[in-house]
Amino acid sequence: MAAWVAIGLALLVIGGLGGAMSAANQWAQRDALDPDSTGPGGTRALAEILRDHGVDVRVIRDRTAAADALGTGPATLVLPDAPALSDDALSDLAAGAADVVLVEPRARTLDLLLPGAAPAGVAPDTAIEPDCDIADATRAGAVAPGALYSASDGCYPVDDAFGLLVDVTDGGRVAAVDARPLFTNEHLAENGNAALAVNLMGRHPLVVWYVPNPADTDLADADPSLGDLTPPWVSGVSVLLLVAGIAAGVWRGRRFGPLVAERLPVTVRASETTEGRARLYARARDPLHAADRLRIGALRRIASLLGLAANAAVPEIADAAAGRTGLDRRAVRGILIDDIPRGDAELVALSTRLRDLEDAVRTAVRPERNPR
Structure with a gap:
């Protein structure tokens, strides 16, 4: 019994050390497009480049704090996909920014902030010239845009779709681009990716980079839980069945003990075994x-x-x-x-x-x- 306890404690210690080492090695990875992440899918390099250009980059993970930061002066809101926010919350947050850069556009976000635009597939993995009148894109040059969007006009055209959408509004503009193949740490140095990112996000002295947080949601949970859908007596019966199953296992389970050597009643010669197998x-x-x-x-x-x-x-x-x-x-x-x-x-x-x-x-x- 003491040996099993010692083995269990050793496994717990080893597991704890392994988890701590893994957390220490991966603490900076975070999620994709996170400006604090130094992993391949993060955007820490872009945030540092913007700061080197004199832009104040604030990484904010709370919607209220992001809205307060946008109210301090002309600012660019970098907005990834935020499924935890309602349409009204997204619209209100974007309304407080001079520029909005959608770095992970989805159909809902495009419909809210760029009416008439929609996802339209993926571009080939080759550099494409901007072929538009947007100065930020023409100065950056060719890029491999990744996701494409349907609209009446845009940059980096492929067939009838575009890799960059820019809609100029009163006093600002809204841009949509797939940042995963362009602005992440592993792709930022390719083609004109870094120049395009700085041109789109660095037009104002402040960049508010909102990182969605599931706890920041304003959506009410209207879906019933499993407990709401089952009668009250189900929980008690489930516990009773579990206890009965454990008791049956203890009662009828095999008890493993030391191996017992058993002497065979007869000795069979190898030649007889071979001959018998041959007959079979x-x-x-x-x-x-x-x-x-x-x-x-x-x-x-x-x-x-x-x-x-x-x-x-x-x-x-x-x-x-x-x-x-x-x-x-x-x-x-x-x-x-x-x-x-x-x-x-x-x-x-x-x-x-x-x-x-x-x-x-x-x-x-x-x-x-x-x-x-």
């Missing part, structure tokens, strides 16, 4: 299975003679045997792999050929031990 094979009329057993034994012995590893593949053994004996490789593969006996006569013939092949390998490996 003959009665089953399955020459292929018997041939497989013969081949397995021959392959093991031939591999040992040739000095091959115990886990050597069958084709490797066959090729090595053919190369050492000088026999035709196709013939050796037929003996060891391909030939299928159709009856007892062919099985006996295969057994003879296996024995002859094994003797040939032994003679080639140890010629001094075989009389001429």
Whole structure:
């Protein structure tokens, strides 16, 4: 009993140390597009570049605090997808910003802030020229935009869709772009990605980067829980059944004890076992299975003679045997792999050929031990 307790405590300690080390190594990863994340999918590099350009970047994870920061002066709101916020909350938050940059546009967000726009597939993984009149895009040059959006006009066109949408409003504008293949740490240095990001987000001295927080939701939970959908007596019955199952397991469960050596009543000679198995094979009329057993034994012995590893593949053994004996490789593969006996006569013939092949390998490996 003490040994099991010690093992359990050791496992708990090891698990705790492993969890602590994992948390220490991954503390900065956070979520995708998080400006505090240094992982491949984060945007820490972009936030630092904006700060180097004199832009005050504030990473805010609370909707009320983000709205207060936007009210201090002209600012750009960087807004990823926020499914925990209602339409009214998203619209109110965006209304307080001079510019809004949607870095993870979804159909709902596009419909709210860019009426008439919608997702329209994915662009090919090649750099595309802006081909538009938006100065921020033309100065940045070609990028590989990722997601595409349908609209009447935009930049980085692919067929009838665009990789960047910009809608100029009174005193500001709303831009939509897929930031995952462009603005994350692993892609920011490619093409004109960094220039496009700075041009879109650095138009004002303040950037409010809102990071959605599930606890920041304003949606009421109207979905009933499982407990609301079941009668009150179900919980009690479930607990009773669980206790009964545990009691039955303790009552009827197998109790493992030390192994007990049991003396067999008779001793069976190996020759009798082999002969009995052979009779079973003959009665089953399955020459292929018997041939497989013969081949397995021959392959093991031939591999040992040739000095091959115990886990050597069958084709490797066959090729090595053919190369050492000088026999035709196709013939050796037929003996060891391909030939299928159709009856007892062919099985006996295969057994003879296996024995002859094994003797040939032994003679080639140890010629001094075989009389001429």
